[in-house]
Amino acid sequence: MKGGLGFRDLRSMNLALLELGNNPSYIWRGLLEAKQIIRQWARRSIGDGRTTTIGCDPWLVTEMDPYVTTDLHLSIREAPVSSLLREDGVSWDVACVNDVFDERDANYILNISVSICKPADSWVWFGDSKGRYTVKSCYRLITGESNDDRPWNLIGSLQGEDESTEHLFHDCLHAANLWSTINLPPLLLQQGNVIDWFFQRLRSLSGDLQCLFVMLCWGLWGSRNDSVWRGMPFDQESVLRSSVSFLHNWRAVNEQASGVVHASLESWKPPTVGRLKLNTDATISVENNAMGLGWVLRDQDGRFMAARSMRVPGRYMVVEAEVLCLREALVWLCGTGMGNVDSETDSHICFHALNSDSFTSAFGFLIDDVKHIASTIDGVSFECVRRSANRAAHAVAREAVSVSGPREWFDMPPLYLVAILNDDLMN
Incomplete structure (x- = not known):
């Protein structure tokens, strides 16, 4: 039951606040319990x-x-x-x-x-994305509402009834066919934990595919309810069509609500006179356990100057992969001796982190790397754009996963990039 202060579990909030009271025995019990909680969720950040x-x-x-x-x-x-x-x-x-x-x-x-x-190295609090202890994050960890990057508000219905959700999203042949339709690689369900499976999926995806995956989960859940309560058979095409339509409409409504006039997809724009533009992007390949990094450099007239791709072993969080790519691109740029560059990313989280104070998580350390390298290059600025304005870098990053080592192009772009570059110029 929710009290006047909005705390469903006053004992948990009491532990989070470490309010010890006046009773010595109560104080020690509270300290011991709080110590266990801190020990459970404290981590070393490398x-x-x-x-x-x-x-x-x-x-x-x-x-x-x-x-x-x-x-x-x-x-x-x-x-x-x-x-x-x-x-x-x-x-x-x-x-x-x-x-x-x-x-x-x-x-x-x-x-x-x-x-x-x-x-x-430093101690960080696992319950907060920046590694900082907060009463809110501690309370949510104690009550099971972890303050991580999981969009619980979108998928509250996944909690509970583990057996039915396991079958619905993983074991069911209809679900398997649906994931195959959008080219998702197989991902085994570990120990029947559908929640961990869901978030592992989210971490391996980015951009439009990540959004589509969430919407299709919503579509599967709705289809299951229609089957149970209304006797309607499963229709894969209907689920796919309605999910994509819902996502499109939701985006349109939110853009209008925020005052964005959006007649068409955002296009790449050349930099101002005398400046260069560096677009960066990263992709994650679950099946190859690797990340693809890619960036493209163009001048004020939109002419191709250079591009580079890298394949990196491992699978970071999506935001960490994005900022890793930005770091490597700036290291490369520093080596060329060029400056006066507008650096564009399609990650809002990375962009906002670059304009905030430092923090001591792994992501924060990468952000500090980028800030440090940028300070050694003349005239670097950071911008955030939509994926549609970052297609060239995305194409290079996607191709990077399929090759073993880094590749680099100057003046002449790779063939797979020519059409995208021409399209950017026309738009």
């Missing part, structure tokens, strides 16, 4: 890796068990995480990690981004 121990500290980025579970020799258990990095200290020694750890631990480790600025 900077230079020197003050975090491989086998003793909670440093893996996962809710379930943040400790390494591989059976390690004592010398490795007590070694610092920095010993798993390459000599330059700015990337993982992939071969070493795969040799030493089991598949579970190796995947978690390689999915942790590494800062090139080598900040000191």
Whole structure:
């Protein structure tokens, strides 16, 4: 029942606030309980890796068990995480990690981004995207309403009835055919946990495909209700059509409500006279356990100047992959000696983080990398655009997953990019 202060569980809120009262025994009980909660959700954020121990500290980025579970020799258990990095200290020694750890631990480790600025490791609060302890995030963790990047307001109906949701979204042949229709690769359901399966899907997708996946889950749920309560048979084409239509209409209404006049998709625009434009994007390949990074540089007339693609092992969070791409693009730009650049990304989260104060999560360390590199280049500015205005960089990032090493083009673009560049110029 919701009280006047809006807290459904006053005891949980009391723990979160650490309000200890006047009774000494009550104080100690409260402290002990609060200590357990802090211990459960505190994590080590890896900077230079020197003050975090491989086998003793909670440093893996996962809710379930943040400790390494591989059976390690004592010398490795007590070694610092920095010993798993390459000599330059700015990337993982992939071969070493795969040799030493089991598949579970190796995947978690390689999915942790590494800062090139080598900040000191720090303690962070797992319940907050910026790693900061807040009463709200603690309360939501205690009550099971984790303050993470999961859009609970969109999928509240997924909670509960695990067996039916497991079948509805994963085991059902209709669902499997629907995911195949939009080219989603298979993803096994671990220990019957459909919620984790859902969010693992979300983290592996980005842009329009991520939105479409959420809407199709909504469509499947609605179709199931129609079948149960109205006796209507499942119709895949109807679910797909209604979900896409709902997404399109929802976007249109929200753009109108925010005062956006949107007669057509946003197009790429050349920079002002005397400046260059750098578009960046990242894609994540679940089946290849890799990320594709891509960027394209053009001048004030829209002429192609250069492009580069990179394939990076591991699967970061989508926002981390986006800012990693931006970091690598700026490092590359710095090497060319060019400046006066408008850098565009289609990630609103990255853009807003670049204009906010520093924070000590892995994402925050990457943001600080970008700020530092940008400060060494003359005239760098950051802009956020829609995916439709970032198609060239997206195409390069998508192609990057299919090749083993980096590729680079100057003056002459790759063939797959020519049509997109011409279309950008015409628009």
